[in-house]
Amino acid sequence: MTTPKEFLLAVEGLTVSFDGFKAVDDLSFYVDPDEIRVIIGPNGAGKTTALDLICGRTKASSGSIRFRGQELTKMKEHQIVHAGVGRKFQNPSIYDDLTVFENLEISFPRGRTVFGALAFKRDAEVRDRVEEIAEMIFLADHLDDRAEFLSHGQKQWLEIGMLLIQDPELLMLDEPVAGMSVSERVKTAELLNRIIKGRSVIVIEHDMKFAEDIATRVTVLHQGKVISEGDMAHVKADPKVVEVYLGH
Numbered sequence: 001m002t003t004p005k006e007f008l009l010a011v012e013g014l015t016v017s018f019d020g021f022k023a024v025d026d027l028s029f030y031v032d033p034d035e036i037r038v039i040i041g042p043n044g045a046g047k048t049t050a051l052d053l054i055c056g057r058t059k060a061s062s063g064s065i066r067f068r069g070q071e072l073t074k075m076k077e078h079q080i081v082h083a084g085v086g087r088k089f090q091n092p093s094i095y096d097d098l099t100v101f102e103n104l105e106i107s108f109p110r111g112r113t114v115f116g117a118l119a120f121k122r123d124a125e126v127r128d129r130v131e132e133i134a135e136m137i138f139l140a141d142h143l144d145d146r147a148e149f150l151s152h153g154q155k156q157w158l159e160i161g162m163l164l165i166q167d168p169e170l171l172m173l174d175e176p177v178a179g180m181s182v183s184e185r186v187k188t189a190e191l192l193n194r195i196i197k198g199r200s201v202i203v204i205e206h207d208m209k210f211a212e213d214i215a216t217r218v219t220v221l222h223q224g225k226v227i228s229e230g231d232m233a234h235v236k237a238d239p240k241v242v243e244v245y246l247g248h
């Protein structure tokens with residue numbers, strides 16, 4: 001008997017309707033451990049809605065989302081975070097008046113209590129982890145800078161760092177390089193390729209060059225369904241993808 005393949009994430013028959021309109025329609029896709037999956041597709045294809053469903057922000061009408069064997073459709077948003085799924089939205093949600101160090105420190109799982117989150121002792125473990133993450137996100141020289149003075153790209157990296165410090169096994173990013181300079185995009189690709197050991201990343205992306213630099217595999221959505229999937233060369237050559245997306 002063969003053992004079924006272990007996916008980190010298995011999305012099957014996922015559907016959500018808004019007033020009868022199926023934004024995600026019988027969607028199925030599977031993510032392996034240690035892969036970067038890029039989701040592309042035209043505006044309104046259901047990409048953001050798919051991530052909203054996985055992180056529990058939107059409830060599915062039907063279908064299943066299994067993450068490391070757990071059924072996420074039955075869980076609340078905070079339980080999904082706790083299970084190891086981190087989500088970054090398009091606009092950074094960092095604390096402008098705190099330093100880079102403090103933003104990372106309050107995101108460290110132990111510090112997230114209702115009272116005194118900022119007051120907890122900066123022991124060696126937290127400091128080491130903050131410094132390690134700051135290095136990873138190219139902000140090691142900015143630990144004492146207030147977040148409001150960072151560039152747009154640095155703010156995006158800081159938010160990725162705030163998720164990484166929680167060590168999620170699945171990280172989901174919605175257009176992480178939108179508004180970034182070319183050199184920031186190159187560094188972001190480097191960052192993502194570095195962090196996938198022991199985790200997987202799902203990225204929604206419109207920038208095809210960036211997508212090409214990071215994708216293990218690409219899933220193309222159109223009208224809430226997968227119309228093509230495979231490596232970048234495969235989907236770029238797929239006439240269906242050219243017709244609905246790349247040809248525009």
Ligand SMILES: Nc1ncnc2c1ncn2[C@@H]1O[C@H](COP(=O)(O)OP(=O)(O)OP(=O)(O)O)[C@@H](O)[C@H]1O
Binds near residue numbers: 018042
């Ligand atoms: N809460 C909601 N209520 C009603 N309709 C919604 C809701 N959320 C999304 N939609 C609709 O579902 C469709 C899919 O939207 P979604 O944002 O997932 O697309 P997308 O692929 O992420 O597009 P884009 O590339 O423009 O971000 C759109 O037609 C959108 O208007």
